[in-house]
Amino acid sequence: MKDSLITAINEISNNKSLFTLDEASIKSGIILKFLSLLGWDPFNINEVKPEYTIESKRVDFSLRITGINKVFIEVKRPSENLEQHQEQLLNYSFREGVKLSVLTNGLTWWFYLPLHEGSWEQRRFFAADFFEQDVNAIANRFVELLSKSNIDSGVAIEKAENLYKSRQKKTVLKEALPKAWDKIINDPDDLLVELLIETTEKISGFRPDVSNIEKFLGNLHQGTASIEESRVIPSAQTEQSGVPQRHPRSQATGYINKKVQLIELLGKTYHPRSWKEVLIIVSKEMFRRHASDFDKCLVLRGSRMAYFSLNSNELSQPVNISDSKYFIETKLNANSIVKRSLDLMGLFGYKDSDLIIQAQ
Known part of the structure; x- marks a missing residue:
């Protein structure tokens, strides 16, 4: 199961044309494939129920065991902002008493414990990004949290609860934060550059250009936070x-x-x-x-x-x-x-x- 998931994740991360797919294509080409790899029968509507109706609304998939809703999955196309759909999914899950829900565009997967207290973001206990994270780690989490056997036995919820409140989350964050900061400094996002430009102008009255900011961040990464001392260091290659x-x-x-x-x-x-x-x-x-x-x-x-x-x-x-x-x-x-x-x-x-x- 894990090896098949790794292969599927690698295929997705290497296929940039997936960014152009619509919601229906993501459902049929990615979501159902992954559910099949995780032990679910996508052709059995009593097990993988599409377009599950909640009052006048619908959730894209309900994973069911003996007629009981166990997991709700809401699917969006890759170009959509997932944050705008958290409230809807968690409200569906809360109304139906579903303990585990997933919001995904096929490339990014957000996992929630809907019955917990707190904001939508606080109830999101794990996020998988096929383009950024280690493929082995993602495959392990998918088996733990979404495999039919673990959902059926209750192990998936136990794993989810442990992720939510255990020290493992703190440890991962402790290790990831320095890496995230290093990535921001070494490869600054355009919004960070623009924010520095605007803030510098507010403080000094002078507006630096993009090259000034890039030099500053480059020097900051090297431990010399100035613009004037910046110089190009050719790579060893x-x-x-x-x-x-x-x-x-x-x-x-x-x-x-x-x-x-x-x-x-x-x-x-x-x-x-x-x-x-x-x-x-x-x-x-x-x-x-x-x-x-x-x-x-x-x-x-x-x-x-x-x-x-x-x-x-x-x-x-x-x-x-x-x-x-x-x-x-x-x-x-x-x-x-x-x-x-x-x-x-x-x-x-x-x-x-x-x-x-x-x-x-």
Whole structure:
């Protein structure tokens, strides 16, 4: 069971086109597959009940044992904000006395103990992210919390309660917080950069540009929190061999404080003058090749910002793509530009290796 889950999770995390799927496709292509791997019979409506009715409302799936609702699962498409649907799911679960519920878009899974006290977030005891977390750890949790045998025996609820209140949660958080901080400093989110820009302007009256902030954060990561002392330190790979950096998704970082030298996109070499131009080149080439279904790009959004839009007013520094109706956000740091480029390419079936970047 665990090995099959690991294989399925890896397939999903390597398939960026899943971001474009609708809710129905997520249900049939991901949710039912995982339930089957976890020992449930998706063809038995007495076991996996779709569109379970609660008064005039419906929950997407109810997992049932001998006619009793054990788990409610609510499914959304990947482009939706899950936070907006927590209250609805937990209200359904509370009314029906269901002890365990799951809110998912197929890529991110949030687990809740609905009958506990506290806010929606406080009742969420575990979150699985197929793109960020260790696949073995996710598979173990899925077996513990959602396998039919554990649901039937009550072990799943015991495991959930233990996760909710045990020291294990504290230990994991204690280990994860420094890693999270390190990731933020080494690969700052665009919202963090913008927040620092605005706060600095409020304090000093002067507005720093993005490069100032990136240099500051880079130096902070190295233990020297200043802008003036910042300098580019070539990577060992660049110094020793001059070999272009290749970047599987897990390594699409480390570009801050570096200058792009050249890129190879689908075998063609370009010499962009800035990181901003890298994203523009990639976007134009993807539009040239896939104009008919370029709407896919609109699913690429952060938690509070869009990266592509039909409305230029939605973006901070919009650039039009090839005189089309599409605009792209260019107010991004170097790492984010690489990630957005790879995400866009992935939507159309290209591999990370189709984009090679050389930077110093």
